[in-house]
Every structure is written in structure tokens, then in C-alpha cells.
Amino acid sequence: MNADLLQAVTLLKAGELVGIPTETVYGLAADASNPAAVAKIFAAKGRPADHPLIVHVAGADQLDVWAREIPPTARQLATAFWPGPLTLILKRQPGVPDAVTGGQDTVGLRVPDHPLTLDLLRAFGGGLAAPSANRFGRISPTTATHVRNELGERVALVLDGGPCQVGIESTIVDLSRGHPVILRPGAITAEDIQRVLHQSVSSPGSPSVDGPRVSGSLAAHYAPVTPMQLLDTEALRQAAGARVGAGLPCGVFARQAPLESDLLTFVQASADPATYAHDLYGVLRDLDAAKVGLILVEATPDSPEWLAIADRLGRSACGAGKD
Ligand code: TXA
Ligand code: MG
Numbered sequence: 001m002n003a004d005l006l007q008a009v010t011l012l013k014a015g016e017l018v019g020i021p022t023e024t025v026y027g028l029a030a031d032a033s034n035p036a037a038v039a040k041i042f043a044a045k046g047r048p049a050d051h052p053l054i055v056h057v058a059g060a061d062q063l064d065v066w067a068r069e070i071p072p073t074a075r076q077l078a079t080a081f082w083p084g085p086l087t088l089i090l091k092r093q094p095g096v097p098d099a100v101t102g103g104q105d106t107v108g109l110r111v112p113d114h115p116l117t118l119d120l121l122r123a124f125g126g127g128l129a130a131p132s133a134n135r136f137g138r139i140s141p142t143t144a145t146h147v148r149n150e151l152g153e154r155v156a157l158v159l160d161g162g163p164c165q166v167g168i169e170s171t172i173v174d175l176s177r178g179h180p181v182i183l184r185p186g187a188i189t190a191e192d193i194q195r196v197l198h199q200s201v202s203s204p205g206s207p208s209v210d211g212p213r214v215s216g217s218l219a220a221h222y223a224p225v226t227p228m229q230l231l232d233t234e235a236l237r238q239a240a241g242a243r244v245g246a247g248l249p250c251g252v253f254a255r256q257a258p259l260e261s262d263l264l265t266f267v268q269a270s271a272d273p274a275t276y277a278h279d280l281y282g283v284l285r286d287l288d289a290a291k292v293g294l295i296l297v298e299a300t301p302d303s304p305e306w307l308a309i310a311d312r313l314g315r316s317a318c319g320a321g322k323d
Contacts (some may be wrong), residue, residue, distance in 0.1 A: 001123060004159055005116070009123050011156045012037075017044060019133050019147040020056075020120065021161025022112035024085045024170050024186070025140035025281070026147045027056065027130030028155060032066075038099040038129050044154035047136040052102035053129040054087050054110050054170075058121035066107050066127060068093050073197050074175050080196045083113035085166050085187045089174040100129045106176045116161040132169060133158075137319055139222055139288075142167050142281045167278040168312055173201065185308040187277065222281075222312050223319030224288040226251070228295040230317040236296050240264065243294060251287035254298035265290050269298060273305045280309065284316060295320070 001009075008018045012029065015037035020029045028044060030037035032055045042049050055066055060078040063070055067090035074088050092107035101107050112118070121128060132140035133147045133155070141147045144160035171186030173193060180201040182190055190201050231239055237258040243250040244261045251265045252258060267283050270276045287295045297313060300306040 019158030227321035251292035
């Protein structure tokens with residue numbers, strides 16, 4: 001086993017925190033069976049203690065260790081999408097610590113699709129509770145450097161698995177209340193899930209969803225410190241023009257540069273949703289670090305494959321500038 005992996009297992013068994021790569025975003029991991037270790041996650045993130053954490057496991061054979069009354073839909077989705085960017089909310093086994101579930105009767109489970117973290121999970125032999133490795137309310141990290149910059153001494157070790165492939169957090173599906181409900185959109189879409197289950201799923205914002213405690217569902221989330229506006233193409237062009245016309249700098253993330261100016265820090269947005277998602281959080285971090293004073297982001301197309309991105313952009317714009 002490589003030396004970092006060995007050290008990670010030792011630290012986790014000793015109740016310490018380790019930054020882990022996944023295909024979505026980097027996680028801040030602790031031994032899910034150790035409440036004192038899990039408490040350190042909340043302290044490091046500055047996250048409210050009643051927000052539940054996802055338990056990362058090595059394979060679908062671990063479902064029964066953490067969950068009970070598992071419906072056939074859970075096995076079908078696990079077979080279709082694990083390892084991968086899908087979290088299943090299921091009724092929990094009685095032994096799952098309250099520190100992990102926020103005291104709820106459910107637990108979130110996921111098998112991440114990253115070779116290093118799968119090796120770690122196998123070597124560790126248990127479940128790893130891991131939220132995204134950012135400070136509460138801020139942008140999720142998609143490189144090991146992001147994690148170190150954001151959490152510094154708060155994390156004992158960060159395993160470097162390179163940049164995250166997907167770039168935005170997993171799709172969360174609640175299977176604990178009979179009918180499947182998507183609590184957080186992600187790279188795996190409602191259509192993908194419906195195709196496997198041969199039944200409809202409810203989506204966020206549906207009237208039937210009665211507001212479970214999902215911190216990613218807070219309106220202000222995934223936010224840069226710099227004020228950020230989400231605008232359609234023409235409004236963005238006008239806003240950038242007004243800003244630059246006033247002699248002020250401005251960051252723009254759009255498919256085309258709205259104008260030519262030394263005051264403009266322009267980052268080209270991909271027209272492909274998978275590439276856009278892969279780039280998104282790194283771009284927001286870079287524009288934040290560029291100290292441009294205002295970030296303008298072009299709204300994305302209104303189609304299902306852009307839904308998860310539009311969700312994150314909306315929350316980023318809502319929470320931006322509040323630090
Ligand atoms: O892609 C991901 O899911 C990443 C990587 C690290 O796996 N993790 C992640 O964790 O995004 P976090 O904690 O930042 O977001 C997980 C969301 C939270 O909003 C939490 O409230 C929700 O999942 N969650 C976890 N357990 C839950 C449960 N039992 N019921 C409802 N929501 C739950
Ligand atoms: Mg998060």
C-alpha cells in the first residue's frame with residue numbers, strides 16, 4: 001500500500017480527519033462509527049451539528065451494515081450507478097451515530113468513484129463520514145490544493161487524487177419515504193434514475209417535498225466571497241459595460257467575452273454541461289482570488305442536463321459577498 005494511504009488509515013483509525021478525493025468534490029473524512037471523530041468534521045467546517053453527513057462505503061454490499069428496510073429500488077440504483085455520483089437516503093441501522101445522521105432516522109450512503117478513495121475504504125474496512133471539504137456555505141473543493149488552502153491545519157492529511165472528474169456534488173435521492181425524491185440534483189439526472197426504476201421521481205421544489213434537512217438546500221450555499229450576479233447574455237453584456245465604463249474591474253464567466261478591456265477578467269464557459277461542471281468551482285475560486293470586486297456569470301440553458309449546474313449557480317449568487 002502506498003505510504004499516504006497507510007498514513008490515512010492510521011489517522012482515521014485514531015479518530016483524525018483526512019481530506020479525500022472523490023469523482024465529485026473532495027471530502028473531509030472521519031470514521032463514521034466514531035462520534036468524537038465525526039464531531040471534528042463539524043468543528044473544522046464550522047457547520048451546524050444537525051446537518052447530516054454522507055457515509056462513504058466501499059461497495060453496495062455495505063448497504064445492510066448502515067441501512068435497514070432497504071427497498072429494491074436502492075439495490076437497482078446501486079447496481080446501475082455505484083461507484084458513482086449518487087447518494088441514497090435510506091432508513092438507518094440503529095447503531096449509526098446521531099453525529100452522522102443529525103439525529104434523523106435516515107442515513108445517506110454513497111460509493112465514490114475514485115481509485116484512491118476506493119483503496120482507502122477497502123483498507124480502512126469501515127464507513128467514512130465525509131461532507132465536502134470546504135468551510136460551511138462556501139465553494140466545494142475540486143483539488144487537493146483547494147482543501148489545503150481552505151482548511152489548513154484543521155485537516156491532518158489531504159490525499160491528492162488529482163482534480164475531480166465530475167466537479168459538482170452527487171445527486172441525492174431519498175428512498176426512505178416510499179416514492180423516490182431527488183433532494184439535490186447532480187450529474188445523474190432524474191431521467192437517468194427514472195430509466196432504471198421505470199417510475200417517476202419527484203424533484204427539488206416539487207410541492208410534495210416537505211423540506212428535509214439538507215444543508216445544500218439552503219438558498220445561500222456554494223458561495224464565493226466576492227459579490228456574484230447570474231445574468232442572461234444581454235444583461236451580462238450591459239452590466240459588464242457599465243462596470244468597466246465606471247473604471248471598475250469585473251470577472252466574467254460566460255460563453256463569449258462581452259467586451260474587450262484590461263479591467264475584465266474573462267473565463268470562457270464550456271457549452272458542454274459535463275465540462276462546465278468540471279470547471280465551475282475552480283473558476284469561481286479563481287475569480288474570487290482575482291479580487292475583481294464583482295463576478296458576472298452567464299445563465300446556463302434551461303434544459304435537464306444543466307439543472308444541477310443552474311442549481312449551484314443560483315445558490316452561489318445568493319450567498320456571494322456575505323462573508
Ligand atoms: O458528492 C458528494 O456528495 C460529496 C462528496 C464528498 O461525496 N459530499 C457532499 O457532502 O456533498 P455534503 O455534506 O457537503 O452534502 C451532503 C448533503 C448535505 O446537504 C446533507 O444535509 C445531505 O447530503 N444529507 C446527508 N445525509 C442526509 C440524510 N440522512 N437525509 C437528508 N439529507 C442528508
Ligand atoms: Mg457541501
